[in-house]
Amino acid sequence: MKPVQFNNTVLRDGHQSLAATRMTTAQMLPAAPILDEMGFAGLETWGGATIDACLRFLGENPFDRLRALKKAAPKTPQLMLLRGQNIVQYTSFPDDVVEAFIRADAAAGQDIFRIFDALNDPRNLATAIKTVKACGKHARGEICYTTSPVHTVENFIKLGRELREMGCDSIGIKDMSGVIVPKVAYELTKQLKEKVGLPVTLHTHDTAGLGAAAYLAAIEAGVDIVETSISPFANGTGQPDTLRMLALLEGHPRCPSFDLQKLAQLREYFTDVYKQLSKFTSPDNERVDSDTLIYQVPGGMLSNFRNQLKEQNMSDKFTEVMAEIPRVRAALGFIPLVTPTSQIVGTQAMLNVKFGRWKTIAPAAADIALNKYGRPPGVVDAELLKLIKERTGQTPVEGRPADALTPRMPKLREELAAKGLPTDDEACVLWAMFPQEFAKLHAPKPATPAPGNAEPQLGKAATPTPTPTPAPAASPAAAQPAGPGKRYRLTIAGQTTEAVVEEL
Numbered sequence: 001m002k003p004v005q006f007n008n009t010v011l012r013d014g015h016q017s018l019a020a021t022r023m024t025t026a027q028m029l030p031a032a033p034i035l036d037e038m039g040f041a042g043l044e045t046w047g048g049a050t051i052d053a054c055l056r057f058l059g060e061n062p063f064d065r066l067r068a069l070k071k072a073a074p075k076t077p078q079l080m081l082l083r084g085q086n087i088v089q090y091t092s093f094p095d096d097v098v099e100a101f102i103r104a105d106a107a108a109g110q111d112i113f114r115i116f117d118a119l120n121d122p123r124n125l126a127t128a129i130k131t132v133k134a135c136g137k138h139a140r141g142e143i144c145y146t147t148s149p150v151h152t153v154e155n156f157i158k159l160g161r162e163l164r165e166m167g168c169d170s171i172g173i174k175d176m177s178g179v180i181v182p183k184v185a186y187e188l189t190k191q192l193k194e195k196v197g198l199p200v201t202l203h204t205h206d207t208a209g210l211g212a213a214a215y216l217a218a219i220e221a222g223v224d225i226v227e228t229s230i231s232p233f234a235n236g237t238g239q240p241d242t243l244r245m246l247a248l249l250e251g252h253p254r255c256p257s258f259d260l261q262k263l264a265q266l267r268e269y270f271t272d273v274y275k276q277l278s279k280f281t282s283p284d285n286e287r288v289d290s291d292t293l294i295y296q297v298p299g300g301m302l303s304n305f306r307n308q309l310k311e312q313n314m315s316d317k318f319t320e321v322m323a324e325i326p327r328v329r330a331a332l333g334f335i336p337l338v339t340p341t342s343q344i345v346g347t348q349a350m351l352n353v354k355f356g357r358w359k360t361i362a363p364a365a366a367d368i369a370l371n372k373y374g375r376p377p378g379v380v381d382a383e384l385l386k387l388i389k390e391r392t393g394q395t396p397v398e399g400r401p402a403d404a405l406t407p408r409m410p411k412l413r414e415e416l417a418a419k420g421l422p423t424d425d426e427a428c429v430l431w432a433m434f435p436q437e438f439a440k441l442h443a444p445k446p447a448t449p450a451p452g453n454a455e456p457q458l459g460k461a462a463t464p465t466p467t468p469t470p471a472p473a474a475s476p477a478a479a480q481p482a483g484p485g486k487r488y489r490l491t492i493a494g495q496t497t498e499a500v501v502e503e504l
């Protein structure tokens, strides 16, 4: 029996789930060569919320981070998490922007692309998979795992087959909320291996304390790779810790071999970094929280959500907002909760608690009901859809959402040229997704480093200074009583959305 392989997530999901994505490149670099020597099948270093966090909070160019990490860890393939047609943002981009992003990323050294769509709509993965293959890179098609009356093993296998037909090299089971129970992990892995015939990776979170047991069950069923992290950026809302997983597999015929001394060295190093990021960590993210089984909120979102509610003085409403999440999710057709749907559902749940259920509908939530993100897996609540049709005057779209978008690359190049900024693919895609932050990155630097922008010393990463969220979080306006036609700006888990309050 082949030993199971481990991917390591500490440089991406680990700190995204446990420290609000604030680990800096300088904090990563000293560990990268050691991680590279360990024999991990892959290092997840990029994508997800890291691009946004690099630009918004750390004043870093994310492509420079990737190049630096490739140089520091050249042997182990590096992975990124790509949100299909949304790239690393919250809404769809035209095909030419998706293609340019993947080309630029591949050129910067990306090896493996984990590609998912929040609704599991394969049409939203097609362009990304095709482009990754055209660049000669590995496309791992992700199945977003969630539980609902419409999310059966049979339907997941069907999606796995579609991903294979679309050219994926391997299949990932992406359990962003840590809700896969061992029995299902076993069954799903076994059937994917038998019926789809591609290598399978299981990615879970230990939020509800099920992660390591789910991995063990999947290993019994023949999973090729599981993803672990390094404590303290592990367990809780993150991936199970590598050492813990090894202990669980001791004496198992598929137990892989790792240098325990080096693992201890990494743990010591990251313990120091974790302390430096204490402004962004929370004991709530470290403990087993079986509430996630009910709320199905991904680890990364739980971590950000707690911070955001705290910033908005809504911490006391945490339980109420969380209890509203499954209701919103069911009404929107049992969509999986993963970026961006987790933020959209989270925002809507907050609006429902703040103003009364469906009194205010966030534009993005309306767009989900109108199929603008793709096909929801289940049926949108008829009453809600009626309300949305009345308020927006729109009907649900058919067809692939990105087909309605016009190509943007020529225009993006023009805009950048007019501003005297770089016009290559890297610049264009960052400009398309994060215009303000990208412009800020290229603005003349002040003589003294901006907060959160200080250059930490290698090996001894500096204590970061928290950078305030640029968009006002539930701006003071939101504290005023709701009135018809008033606009409110809300920031949840890094996503700012505008909402118009209407009296019903």
Ligand code: CO
Pocket (backbone or CB within 6 Å): 013, 175, 176, 203, 204, 205
């Ligand atoms: Co994850």
